[in-house]
Amino acid sequence: MTITAQSGLREPIVAGIVTALVGFTSSFAVVIAGLRAVGATPEQAASGLFALTVVFGIGIIVLSVRSRAPITLAWSTPGAALLVSMGAGHDAGWAAAVGAFLVVGGLILLVGLIPVLGDLISRIPTPIAQAMLGGVLLSLCLAPMESLAAEPLLTLPVLIAWLVATRVVARWALPLTLLTALVVIAVYVWGHGTEQPVESTWLPSLSWTTPQLDVAAIAGIAIPLFVVTMASQNIPGVAVLSSFGYATPWRAAMTVTGAGTAVIAPFGGHAMNLAALSAALAAGEEAGPDRSRRWIAGVSAGVGYLVLAVLSGALVTVATIAPGGLVEAVAGLALLGTFAAALVGAFTAVETRIPAALTFVAAASGLTFLGIGGAFWGLVIGLVTHAALRATTSAPSTGR
Template structure:
């Protein structure tokens, strides 16, 4: 192989490794917090993180080779934030949450088989979808400030590193923030000791949970999780690839992510989807000037995720050791940019501002009716308000 050919392979391979590192480290804390919020033990959360990473890593490799495009997948970070937002109001149990995850996989699979379902999701007004996402993210984005109030000496170093790195090393800001948090946790355990009984092991494990198809969980978890995953991950993921000149293999992607979500659900995984933000790292100029070779970045990212999956058990164990609120603070920092973009998207258009505001406050309020959480009711209230308040076209004279 010539030096030129080696250089042509090195750039997309390095870009793929960077994609995996940034994608994994920037949001795994959100996934852990989300799974724990709906009843997972530390062992079950570790199982979910491991299963998700392995399956979407394999999915990336298959789709990238098949389509010869840098198609990258991820777990649903907004979906995990949705689970966090349910908080203490959720009492249906972990098995019911797993049943809801299974339904989400089936719905995504149907989108691949029946394109009209995807069109139906796309018809939800963007400000309403963004407002629901913003309301869901609000509680988690407040976590850094709440952690500063509770544990200032532990949280301030994390915030300072995040702020400085965001200014000068934006791509690596979240990985550096994570490393700082791990160092803080290590010092905390060294000073105070650890008397907590840990449910998880340091090695990756799989824990089976038989799904319980509970109606309230399906309405309160599955439907909002499906909508937020489609509207905030899959549709933007297509747009990111399109911006770099690639056509997303939509049916194949929905089939892989839907079947993958259904497969990982009993092991604790909540949702798999097209990557949005991290997709640009594998599809952009960082993957080399030759666009025909950038699919190699996708394959490299998939392999990178498979390697990182081995860390899932250790990361969940560390999260269990961490002082209360610190992991949630890291997760909140990871989602601040997404939250800001959602708020801007929700409230920019004057004509939809009131329905979007109703959606936002309902989703953020934590209200629960009939065992169904605020995200679902926020979406319903927003759609009803949008329909009622939408200006009517004047009749011709």
């Protein structure tokens, strides 16, 4: 193999590895927090993280090889944040949450098989979808400040590391922040010890939960999770790939992610989807000047995720023994950019500002009505208000 050929392969392979490292380390804490919030034990959360990473890693390899394009997948980070926002408001139990995850997989699969369903999702006004996402993310984005108030000596090094890294090496800011947090946790445990039973979750494992179909969980978890995943991950994921000149194999991607979500749901995985932000790392110039070879970055990313899946049990264990709020603080820092973008998208347009505001406050309020959480009601309230205000605005004047 010539030096030129070796260089041509090296760039996409390295880009794929970077994609996997950044994608995994920047948001796994959100996934853990989300699964624990709706009732998962540490073992069940580790199972969910492991199942998600393995299945979407395989999905990336299959889609990239099949389409000869850098198609990358991910877990639904906004969806995990949605689960965190439900927290105490979800009282149907872990089996009902797993049943909701199964429904989400079925809905995503249907979108791939019946394109009109995707069109319906795309018709939800963007400001309202963004407002729901912003409301969902608010509680996690407050976590760094809450952690700073509760444990200033532990949280301050993490915040400083994030700020400095964001200024100097923005792409690696979240992995470096995570590394700092792991050091802080290690020092804390060395000095204070831990009473947590950690021996059983260091290695990756799968834990089966028989899904329970609960009406309140389907309405309160499955529907908002599906909408957030489609509006905040799948549709932007298509746009990111398009910006680099790649056509997304929509039906194949929805079939893989929908079927994959259904398969991993009983093992604790909440939702998988097209990657959005991390997709640019594998599809952009970092993957080499030859666009026809960038699909190799997708394959490399898939292999990278399979390797990182081995760490799932250990990472959940670390999150379990960490001082209260520190892991959530890292998750909140990871979502600040998404939160800011959601607010801009929600409130820029004057004509949808009121419906978006109602959606935001309802989603952020922790409201629970009929056993259904605020994200669902925020979406309903926003859509109804938007329709009512449009009807009022378009009504003909009867001036005298």
